Amino acid sequence: MVRPLIAGNWKMNGLSGDSDTISQIARGLEGLDNVADCLICPPATLISKAADTASGTRLTVGAQDCHANVSGAHTGDVSAEMIADIGASHVIVGHSERRADHGESNEVIAAKAEAAFRAGLVPIICIGETLDEREAGQTIEVVSSQLAGSIPAGAFGKAFVVAYEPVWAIGTGKVASVDQVEEVHDKIREILGERFPGQADETPILYGGSMKPGNAAELLAASNVDGGLIGGASLKADDFLAIYGACVSAK
């Protein structure tokens, strides 16, 4: 049985004073049923402080990206080992903003996910189609191909998470319909089942894209939706906790 995950991605937002939000989320979780894991991925500058703040609570802390190598001449990059060293449990890899802004291919993303396994982190592997691809009827083809290429060969028997984020729904307020989400999530589960027999039912498949307190309940109740990857609404403790609360009701 899959354990749901409500994960927040702060993207390039947050200064040291915003660790109050981490405390508020950690405290708020104490009053909510423990039916799902809860994670915040702040920018790299705040991971250490956030992990200290969340220590001993049900909130865990993750990173938004990592390099595939352990160490070396890669100016500006951070390795999975460095992230694990400062208290992170998860790392997002292949977010569409990294695919677009940094030209990351499926091969690069698979190498980053493999690095996460090496460092003892759980990778959250992101996939999702653009609006042009959806309008051309290519959604399932694109998502299937990203899934096949971005999950590394060494993933069998390892814990990982898949996040489906239609690019056109990210930060736009345009949320995918339940039918659209279910079509893709059902397909992802089927593909995982073929590649990872016996393991696919334990792999959380998250939906991301304009998830908010007002729409979370219906999205989280959809088939094969095991939680959310939440951007904007994870920046405010009340909104993020309301989404966690919707998950409690849905599950």
Ligand SMILES: O=C[C@H](O)COP(=O)(O)O
């Ligand atoms: O990683 C999170 C997603 O990109 C969703 O962002 P959003 O909730 O602001 O649309």
